[in-house]
Amino acid sequence: MPEQYICKKCGNGGATDYPIVAFRTMTVRSGRKIQKYQAMGEVLNISLCSSCIDAWIATRREPKHQLMKALKYPILLAVLAVAVHFLGQNDLVRWVMCALFGGFALAIAVSEIKRIRKETTEIRAGNGNFTRDHMIEELAASLLPAKHADAHLSYVLRARVMDAKQHGQINREYGISKKKLAQVRQYLMTTPENTVKAWKTINKGENQ
Numbered sequence: 001m002p003e004q005y006i007c008k009k010c011g012n013g014g015a016t017d018y019p020i021v022a023f024r025t026m027t028v029r030s031g032r033k034i035q036k037y038q039a040m041g042e043v044l045n046i047s048l049c050s051s052c053i054d055a056w057i058a059t060r061r062e063p064k065h066q067l068m069k070a071l072k073y074p075i076l077l078a079v080l081a082v083a084v085h086f087l088g089q090n091d092l093v094r095w096v097m098c099a100l101f102g103g104f105a106l107a108i109a110v111s112e113i114k115r116i117r118k119e120t121t122e123i124r125a126g127n128g129n130f131t132r133d134h135m136i137e138e139l140a141a142s143l144l145p146a147k148h149a150d151a152h153l154s155y156v157l158r159a160r161v162m163d164a165k166q167h168g169q170i171n172r173e174y175g176i177s178k179k180k181l182a183q184v185r186q187y188l189m190t191t192p193e194n195t196v197k198a199w200k201t202i203n204k205g206e207n208q
Contacts, residue, residue, distance in 0.1 A: 005047035008143050015047040019158035020140055021184060023176050024151035038176060040184045041153060043196050046140045056139040057132070061124050075105070129173045133157055161185055 007015035022041030027034060122130045141155045154174040160166045167181040188196065 007049040007052055008046055009048060009052040009139065012049055012051075015049040017045050017047050018136060018140065019043065019045050020137070020155045021158050021161050021188075022144075023154045023156065023174070023180070023184075024148055025154065025175070026151040036175070038180045039151075040180075040187070041148065043158065043188070046143070048136065048139060053132075053136055053139060056142075057135045060130075060135065060138070061120055129169075133160060134173060158188070162188065 004013045005015040005017045006013055021043050024039045024041045026037045028037065119130070137155050137157060141153075144153070144155060146153055154176060156170055156174065156176070160170060161181060162185055164182070164185060167178045167185075170176055170181060171178050
């Protein structure tokens with residue numbers, strides 16, 4: 001009888017165990033230069049059931065859920081524009097500030113709406129950066145820490161890391177350098193399962 005796993009999302013049984021590789025990305029700003037340093041984090045297993053995965057995909061397919069999050073800042077800017085209009089005393093300054101806040105709000109809103117429409121179209125088609133595997137990674141990431149100290153964490157299915165043909169796609173999705181992915185793949189291929197550990201050294205991503 002196959003082993004039963006408990007879903008990390010809903011707590012029910014019958015889940016599938018997904019081995020996932022965590023990647024740490026640290027951004028360092030020095031003057032005008034921005035450098036990104038990347039390293040392999042933990043290799044862990046996360047159990048998820050099909051129902052939770054399907055529910056996550058269904059939610060991501062609906063633009064209204066994304067719009068509610070994305071339009072927070074445009075709405076805030078619009079509120080500031082209205083506040084400046086009614087509370088400002090200098091007519092010229094008041095109208096300039098209203099125009100600036102209103103313009104920024106409109107520009108951000110239009111940009112976000114276009115992005116979300118494109119994203120939801122790709123999710124519904126299950127292609128581009130939004131395959132089912134990517135949706136599983138997104139759901140896993142929502143249940144796991146987003147940061148470790150000053151480093152941002154990304155989570156990639158181990159099976160994808162081990163498939164060299166997917167490294168270009170992973171790079172586009174998460175910005176993880178292809179050289180780093182190749183290093184991690186080689187490490188996992190040559191290291192026994194019971195001795196795999198997180199890399200302690202932060203190594204530079206070459207194509208960042």
